[in-house]
Amino acid sequence: QQQVKQSPQSLIVQKGGISIINCAYENTAFDYFPWYQQFPGKGPALLIAIRPDVSEKKEGRFTISFNKSAKQFSLHIMDSQPGDSATYFCAASTRDYKLSFGAGTTVTVRA
Amino acid sequence: ETGVTQTPRHLVMGMTNKKSLKCEQHLGHNAMYWYKQSAKKPLELMFVYNFKEQTENNSVPSRFSPECPNSSHLFLHLHTLQPEDSALYLCASSQEGGGGALEQFFGPGTRLTVL
Numbered sequence: 738q739q740q741v742k743q744s745p746q747s748l749i750v751q752k753g754g755i756s757i758i759n760c761a762y763e764n765t766a767f768d769y770f771p772w773y774q775q776f777p778g779k780g781p782a783l784l785i786a787i788r789p790d791v792s793e794k795k796e797g798r799f800t801i802s803f804n805k806s807a808k809q810f811s812l813h814i815m816d817s818q819p820g821d822s823a824t825y826f827c828a829a830s831t832r833d834y835k836l837s838f839g840a841g842t843t844v845t846v847r848a
Numbered sequence: 849e850t851g852v853t854q855t856p857r858h859l860v861m862g863m864t865n866k867k868s869l870k871c872e873q874h875l876g877h878n879a880m881y882w883y884k885q886s887a888k889k890p891l892e893l894m895f896v897y898n899f900k901e902q903t904e905n906n907s908v909p910s911r912f913s914p915e916c917p918n919s920s921h922l923f924l925h926l927h928t929l930q931p932e933d934s935a936l937y938l939c940a941s942s943q944e945g946g947g948g949a950l951e952q953f954f955g956p957g958t959r960l961t962v963l
Contacts, residue, residue: 745887771951780956782954841888
């Protein structure tokens, strides 16, 4: 059973546009929600993470929005650049450190 | 580089072969993980080692056998695999402590093809 559902599977955005990726979860025991970025030929790397005690976290052009009541969280990439073209994974974990990942979103930024 | 290395980067094997994947972390972490990554699917956690002790086996078939001789090295021994086992196998490490999950650092993976 997939614990974290991610959408869309892929998206194309123009340079300078906004990319939005959504994730939903069911397990209310999740208390850590990271986003990982993966380039071809590389392993995933932590991009940004949030805990459920805040509704938003921003790091540069990347923002996580978190809606605890709806059990949803999303990644916004502002002013998207060609270098942002990658696959993005949302994830969630409880305090046992085991991450449950979404299926991934392939983002393509067109120049 | 993330501080987690994996060898080999690519491996092609027949169903009757025996091979091993190696992972080494240079970060001083105390936990190591094996994941399976298949196209269009979530990363699947296979095994977790904490201070060299296996703490998780996610119902992985016995044809996959992990080994963790010390906190810096992790192996995945493979034997009599099936074509559906073809995937990218990722190793990760983290420093576990109180207060919840911490960042996992991933290696580049081994692309495995089973013929």
